[in-house]
Amino acid sequence: MELRQLEILRAIVEAGSFTAAGQKLHVSQSAVSRQILLLEEELGDRVFQRVGKRVWLTPAGEMLLTAANRIFRDLQDTLTQIGGTRQEVRGTLRIAGGMTVCLYTFPRLLKRFRALHPRVELKITSGPTVDILAKIRSNQVDLGLLTMPIVEPDLVTVPVLKEEMVVVTSRRHPLSRKGRIQPPDVAQYPLILFERGSNTRRALDEFFLQEKIPIRVAMDTENVEIIKAMVETGIGITIIPYQAVARETRQGRFFCGRIAGRTLHREVAWIYPKSDYIPRAVQEVLALFQQMRPEFQPRPAPTRQGG
Numbered sequence: 001m002e003l004r005q006l007e008i009l010r011a012i013v014e015a016g017s018f019t020a021a022g023q024k025l026h027v028s029q030s031a032v033s034r035q036i037l038l039l040e041e042e043l044g045d046r047v048f049q050r051v052g053k054r055v056w057l058t059p060a061g062e063m064l065l066t067a068a069n070r071i072f073r074d075l076q077d078t079l080t081q082i083g084g085t086r087q088e089v090r091g092t093l094r095i096a097g098g099m100t101v102c103l104y105t106f107p108r109l110l111k112r113f114r115a116l117h118p119r120v121e122l123k124i125t126s127g128p129t130v131d132i133l134a135k136i137r138s139n140q141v142d143l144g145l146l147t148m149p150i151v152e153p154d155l156v157t158v159p160v161l162k163e164e165m166v167v168v169t170s171r172r173h174p175l176s177r178k179g180r181i182q183p184p185d186v187a188q189y190p191l192i193l194f195e196r197g198s199n200t201r202r203a204l205d206e207f208f209l210q211e212k213i214p215i216r217v218a219m220d221t222e223n224v225e226i227i228k229a230m231v232e233t234g235i236g237i238t239i240i241p242y243q244a245v246a247r248e249t250r251q252g253r254f255f256c257g258r259i260a261g262r263t264l265h266r267e268v269a270w271i272y273p274k275s276d277y278i279p280r281a282v283q284e285v286l287a288l289f290q291q292m293r294p295e296f297q298p299r300p301a302p303t304r305q306g307g
Contacts, residue, residue: 005039006068008032009047013065017055069139076279089117093281096125096132097145098198100224101268104243105145105296113288120281128222129199136271143282147199148267158270158286161293163241165204165264166256166300168249170234176255183211183259190218190236192227200266204239207264228254241266246298256300 011021012032022029040046047061057065076091097106102124110122125132125141129150135141136155150157167186169175175185194201201220208215218236221227224244231238232253248254258264270289272282 001039001042003071005035006064006071008035009039009061009065010068010072012036012048012055013057066138073139073142073279088119089280089284090119091279091281092121092123093279093285094123094125094140094142095144095285096127096135096141098129098147099126099222100241100244101145102126103224104241108295109285109289109292112292113285116288117281117284128197133271136273139273142272142279143285144271145268146271148269149199150269150271152271154274156270156272156274159267160270160289161268161296162265163243163268163297164258164299165200165239165266166242166245166258167237167239168228168231168245168254168256169237170232171252171255173234173237173255175237175257178257180260181257183213183262186237186239186259187213187215190216192219192221192230192236192238193217194224194227194240195220195222198222200241203264203266207262211262239264242300243296243298246300249300258300 008021008025011024012018015021015024018032018036019029022032025032036048043060043064045060046058047064048055049058050056095106095110106124110124114120114122125135129146132141132144132146133150133152133155136144145160148157148159167175167181169189173189175181175189178185193204207213219227219230224240227238227240228245228248230236242249242256245254245256249256270286272278
């Protein structure tokens with residue numbers, strides 16, 4: 001088995017076909033097919049199944065891809081260590097997070113990162129926590145910023161941010177005229193929430209259960225922009241991280257307020273593989289985030305009294 005064969009395997013998975021992989025690697029499609037055939041003969045098993053013009057990994061191929069990603073990651077780490085920490089940071093950084101993180105945290109963070117390290121290629125992935133954890137384990141993602149709780153003994157978990165959750169309504173909604181929002185007030189209106197199964201939704205469901213609030217869920221979705229659009233049109237109200245509506249609230253598009261007697265938070269953490277060596281690009285992102293952390297923790301104005 002040769003590194004070139006593993007490189008071709010990864011290129012096929014990324015490109016989606018033998019022909020596209022050949023174009024990416026500047027070799028002919030027949031050369032790609034030949035190397036995969038030799039690889040399958042050596043393994044005694046197929047690594048791809050072909051459906052029309054598309055190809056899909058077999059279980060053996062999935063195992064081999066995980067090993068290939070780890071090998072190339074270790075090779076890059078070794079080259080970085082040999083080069084020393086004074087060299088310019090290069091390579092590829094693959095970073096992942098949920099929808100809210102990708103919309104409101106990553107843009108500012110990675111804009112600053114790119115200005116400091118222009119030779120690093122950035123690849124961003126968004127998706128459910130379970131999918132991102134699987135990609136971290138298979139070395140398809142280097143670093144994830146995910147909502148707690150996450151208890152994974154084989155991964156490093158570093159809590160870094162507490163985001164305040166607030167009740168959000170349209171500006172003309174009856175709740176916007178209340179001085180204090182009581183827990184039972186939330187039960188009077190349809191709710192538009194994050195999808196079931198997400199850690200953020202679990203935290204809210206626990207709150208509703210504790211307060212014995214009989215909620216009415218009009219819609220649930222992973223997309224915070226859809227939630228905001230529905231709330232703005234008056235279809236319902238929501239409870240989401242303040243960071244997601246800070247700008248629109250300042251502009252007067254939304255009302256947001258705390259629930260009296262309760263401060264709702266969700267905590268996010270960096271997740272990455274346990275290893276004797278942390279890639280330098282990952283170290284640089286972690287350090288930069290620590291410097292910028294106050295920017296990612298805007299606080300809503302105090303709720304007015306009375307009403």
